[in-house]
Amino acid sequence: MINMYDVIIIGAGAAGMTAGLYTSRKNLKTLIISMDVGGQTSIPSRIENYPGFEEVNGYELMTKFQTQAMKWGAEMITGKVVKVDKKGDGFKVDLIDKTSYEARAIILAFGKTPLSLGIPGEDKFMGKGVSTCVTCDAPLYKDKTVAVVGGGNSALGGAWELSSLAKKIYLIHRRDEFRGDEAEVDRVKKQDNIDLVLSHVPIEVKGNQFVEGLVVEDVNTKKQKTLEVDGVFVEIGFKVDSDFIGHLVKRNEQNEIISNQNCETSEPGIFACGDVSNVAFKQTVISAGEGAKAALQCYHYLSGAKGKVSIDWDH
Amino acid sequence: MINMYDVIIIGAGAAGMTAGLYTSRKNLKTLIISMDVGGQTSIPSRIENYPGFEEVNGYELMTKFQTQAMKWGAEMITGKVVKVDKKGDGFKVDLIDKTSYEARAIILAFGKTPLSLGIPGEDKFMGKGVSTCVTCDAPLYKDKTVAVVGGGNSALGGAWELSSLAKKIYLIHRRDEFRGDEAEVDRVKKQDNIDLVLSHVPIEVKGNQFVEGLVVEDVNTKKQKTLEVDGVFVEIGFKVDSDFIGHLVKRNEQNEIISNQNCETSEPGIFACGDVSNVAFKQTVISAGEGAKAALQCYHYLSGAKGKVSIDWDH
Numbered sequence: 001m002i003n004m005y006d007v008i009i010i011g012a013g014a015a016g017m018t019a020g021l022y023t024s025r026k027n028l029k030t031l032i033i034s035m036d037v038g039g040q041t042s043i044p045s046r047i048e049n050y051p052g053f054e055e056v057n058g059y060e061l062m063t064k065f066q067t068q069a070m071k072w073g074a075e076m077i078t079g080k081v082v083k084v085d086k087k088g089d090g091f092k093v094d095l096i097d098k099t100s101y102e103a104r105a106i107i108l109a110f111g112k113t114p115l116s117l118g119i120p121g122e123d124k125f126m127g128k129g130v131s132t133c134v135t136c137d138a139p140l141y142k143d144k145t146v147a148v149v150g151g152g153n154s155a156l157g158g159a160w161e162l163s164s165l166a167k168k169i170y171l172i173h174r175r176d177e178f179r180g181d182e183a184e185v186d187r188v189k190k191q192d193n194i195d196l197v198l199s200h201v202p203i204e205v206k207g208n209q210f211v212e213g214l215v216v217e218d219v220n221t222k223k224q225k226t227l228e229v230d231g232v233f234v235e236i237g238f239k240v241d242s243d244f245i246g247h248l249v250k251r252n253e254q255n256e257i258i259s260n261q262n263c264e265t266s267e268p269g270i271f272a273c274g275d276v277s278n279v280a281f282k283q284t285v286i287s288a289g290e291g292a293k294a295a296l297q298c299y300h301y302l303s304g305a306k307g308k309v310s311i312d313w314d315h
Numbered sequence: 316m317i318n319m320y321d322v323i324i325i326g327a328g329a330a331g332m333t334a335g336l337y338t339s340r341k342n343l344k345t346l347i348i349s350m351d352v353g354g355q356t357s358i359p360s361r362i363e364n365y366p367g368f369e370e371v372n373g374y375e376l377m378t379k380f381q382t383q384a385m386k387w388g389a390e391m392i393t394g395k396v397v398k399v400d401k402k403g404d405g406f407k408v409d410l411i412d413k414t415s416y417e418a419r420a421i422i423l424a425f426g427k428t429p430l431s432l433g434i435p436g437e438d439k440f441m442g443k444g445v446s447t448c449v450t451c452d453a454p455l456y457k458d459k460t461v462a463v464v465g466g467g468n469s470a471l472g473g474a475w476e477l478s479s480l481a482k483k484i485y486l487i488h489r490r491d492e493f494r495g496d497e498a499e500v501d502r503v504k505k506q507d508n509i510d511l512v513l514s515h516v517p518i519e520v521k522g523n524q525f526v527e528g529l530v531v532e533d534v535n536t537k538k539q540k541t542l543e544v545d546g547v548f549v550e551i552g553f554k555v556d557s558d559f560i561g562h563l564v565k566r567n568e569q570n571e572i573i574s575n576q577n578c579e580t581s582e583p584g585i586f587a588c589g590d591v592s593n594v595a596f597k598q599t600v601i602s603a604g605e606g607a608k609a610a611l612q613c614y615h616y617l618s619g620a621k622g623k624v625s626i627d628w629d630h
Binding site: 281303 | 332336337340341342365366367368371376379380383387450453454475476479480492498502576594595596598600602603604605607612
């Protein structure tokens, strides 16, 4: 049959690419389908916590992952999956361009998507001063003033990265302390041109052709003020677009796909790994490890050997 | 107090080193105690399934892990831990040389030790044709002849996996029947290119630069013969030296430390990751991912944040 694989991996970030490396090395005919290459890891310009690389560009690291998976035989296509259904003993995967592929097993590794603030002006100025990618757009703000919104490592890392280029950075967070790594918090606090605007939320992005200001509100006093900025970086978190698979696998309240220690989902033959799963921590090295687990458990499943762990989904 | 740390990590393989990288980046005062550097990963001369490196020497990779962890502040000492006990709100760790260290939390990452045959040539050709990991090294033996030693599921599964790649596999077992699962035994027996060499024990690994042969002896007749092979996979099991911590954490029948999805053990403040834990797959990238998880969960614990997952140990 045409377009038939042993395993289809949906997503090509750290988890999907590592899964593809491992299934290929097990001689499983593997297809990786993804809208992009590299996922979240490909965005940061500098990664310092993927073991083996003291410092590496995210896109460069993900290109290495891809080369390695393809070297062992994994095929890769660009496409958006709109539907997955059971068919015979396996699954059928439909893409938005009306093409279909079939496989005996599926590995879900499509990660998560950045969240938006949902405030006036955000959409209007997207790409005209509003950005969700510091790495992509930082060079546009040399010697300018920008706002970074968020309190986690992406916001802290983004502010830090911008501080060597931009004149001034406002780091805006709704709480009175950050939730990112101590090391990230410390170096941001020490940086003279980063101004912490804590306990404030963004209300509106203002401008004419391009962004000219960001209105923020004190969460306690409700007092508003306008920060004169040339750019706004939104770094507040992510959502998981898993509705197309919701009829087949159990999900939690964040739409993450519930999986056990061996990446098994509630549906035999479907595995989940990385940011799309309910794994507690979203890190490149953790996603890579989970990708390897999903692949090895998938191999057990396809070779008819019983896996070591199985969730009893009825309890 | 002298010798006081936030966290002591026991073991310096992929799991321990990655844990040290992550705890250091969280500004936790970190001490890594280990008998060696690099653990199992440091043995193979060529690793092709750690994502980011198409091909890397195991020892070289582990040196990179070490450099990176120490760059962020992790301290490391060589030593053998003989005792861990609770003390106050934390733990006291005693070494064989009578020195002691204290910490608020412990990460167990001391791995496992493959059982060896104890025959001439085995150590000499380790990483040069002798391997203890089929998943890691099988692809090196495409169209070659190999021996697999052992009678349990790892040996059977290893022989099966190799049979789709290698030209011929000798499966050597000291008894006249296998102790693995029926299903595993059946499919191995049906495979044309797997030659069963039962009631034989390995006597010597021979070769020059790399393995060239394995001498085996019939356990009944004592007659010896030399099998011409390019590789020898020793799959006779592992041991986990966890007795020194057995009074504090729950273990399974293999002496692996039972831990949940977030690397928590049955003892609050003690985390386990990598091969020493009950994680199903023993792979460098998986151990690295688990090390990062253990460190992040440990950070949650020490900073008073409640982890996302907790095993209910009474059920």
